[in-house]
Amino acid sequence: MKNRKWKWGAPVAVLAATSLVAGCGTTSPGTGSSGSAPAPIQVGVVTTLTGVLAEYGKEWQRGFKIGLEYATNGTDTVNGHKINVIWKDDAGAPNQAVTDAKTLLENDKVDVLAGGVNSASAIAMEPLAKSHKTVYVVGPAVADSITGQYYNNYIFKVSPNSYMEAKAAVLSIPNQTATVAQLAPNYAFGWDSVKAFKSLATQAGLKDVLDVYADPAATDFTPQLEKIIQQHPKYLFVTWAGAPGPWKAINDLKLQQQGITVVTGIPNIAAIQALFQGFDGMRGFTTYYYTLPNNAINDYLVAHDKSEFNTVPDLFDPDGMAAAIAIVDGLKKTNGNANGDTLSAALAGMSFDGPKGTYTFRKQDHQALQDQYGVVLKNETDFNYPVPTLTSVISAQDSAPPVLNSGSGN
Known part of the structure; x- marks a missing residue:
């Protein structure tokens, strides 16, 4: 089936802010009473399904569902334990994310926590994973500080971080001696991205002449762009998440x-x-476009997004799929034991296959190392948007970030 025409804000199944549970039961994992089936494993996901970043959360949700199907051969079961998934919508608000995570951990007694679209939401939930000794698989939030300043032993970050994306951005600039300015949103995601890009750009020989921040909800970017025009850098690196962002203003001011x-x-x-x-x-660069990876797991993701959701995988579908595969592979290593310390030990240093190839949770900080892609946008027949076309595969090794935590996650 070909489905190449896309509409901004196309409807996808939206979940209410209340919990939706796949399956039933709240017993902690382990063996049930004599002769009974093993107790189910509860996975609680806090993601964004309404609000400015809702599309990202919906993509991640689709990928997670397909990943769970793939990793369990359609049974939603690992080592005899049924996996139940409870979904919560934080609407992109860190305070709501904390409330949802507390409900999942204290009322629903989940064994594994996952999600976090907004970096601020993910960071706000990290202490709860530590205090409840529960593995938290983070994605698609990207802030370096998730596995740096705020790291603890229960955190596993399946999405690339700001440094990895910044490294990919630097490698996409052909003139490594030019001047560059940056425009980014004024919160953790933007701060970390600017810091990482500036460091890498300087190392590569680029001269960062100006860093400008704007409110994430801004609609007028003229003041920021006029400052950049006055500096007249050769390149402007824009970090942004969500719409509408600065793009219309960039076109209008003819940068x-x-x-x-x-x-x-x-x-x-x-x-x-x-x-x-x-x-x-x-x-530019991208962490994913559905035609770029060439492997059987990505083929599965593409086929099942089409058959189950009448769409193709988008930017964060593979991130959600990888998270589900990682959780299941970790549980296979522990024979279905979801105890936080046991599962953390199994995941640390673990490599697993996902839609972008091989992922590895680096043992020192639990950041998942993974490939990214250099691309150029090209107009193509039958597509009503410029298509990301591969120029290079940026390997996991080439974009590996430094370890930023203090060395202690206890």
Whole structure:
């Protein structure tokens, strides 16, 4: 089935803020009474299904569901334990994320925690994973501090971090002696991205001449862009998540016509369609586009997104799928034991196969190392958006970030 036309904000099944439980039962994992089936394993997911970042949460949710199907051969069972998933919608608000996580941990008694679209929400939930000694698989939040300043032994970050994305961005700039400015949102995601890019750009020979921040909910970016135009860098690296973002203003002020080349991380399909019309030929990087990986697991993801959700995988579908595969593979190593310390020990240093190839949870900080992709946007027949086309595979080794935690996660 070909389905190549996409609409901004196309309807996807939206979950209410209340819990939706796949399966039933609240018993802690382990062997039931004599002759009974092993107790179910409860996985609680806090993600964003309404609000500005809802599309990202919905993508992650689709991928997680498909990943659980893939990893368990459609049984939703590991070592005899049924896996039940409880979903919570934090609407992108850190306070709500904390409330949801507390409910999952204290009322629903979940054995594993997952999710976190907004970096601030993920960071806010990390202490709860530690205090409840529960593994928390984070994604798709990207802030370096998740596995750095706020790291603890129960945190496993399946999504790339800001450094990894910044390294990919630097590698996508052909002139490594040019001047560059940055525009980013004024919160943890933006701060970490700017810091990482500046360090890497300087190491590569680029000169970072200006860093400008804007409110994540801003609609007028003229003041920030005018500052950048006054500096007139050769390149402008834009870090942004969500719509509408600064793209219309960049077009309206004709930055590229003024000799300022825009470089960015390529977002999901709906955002490409809505924001990047007229950006044919723009170079950048992406963590995923569904035609870029060449492996059987990605083929499974593409086929099941089409058959189950009438769409193709988007930016964060593979992230959700990888999270589910990692949880199941970890539980297979522990023979179904979801105890936080036991499962953490099994996941630390573990490599597993996912839709982007091989992922490895680095033992020192539990950041998942993984490939990324250099791309150029190209107009193609039958697509109503410029298509990310592969220019290079940026290997997990080439984009591996430094270990940023203190060395103690207790």
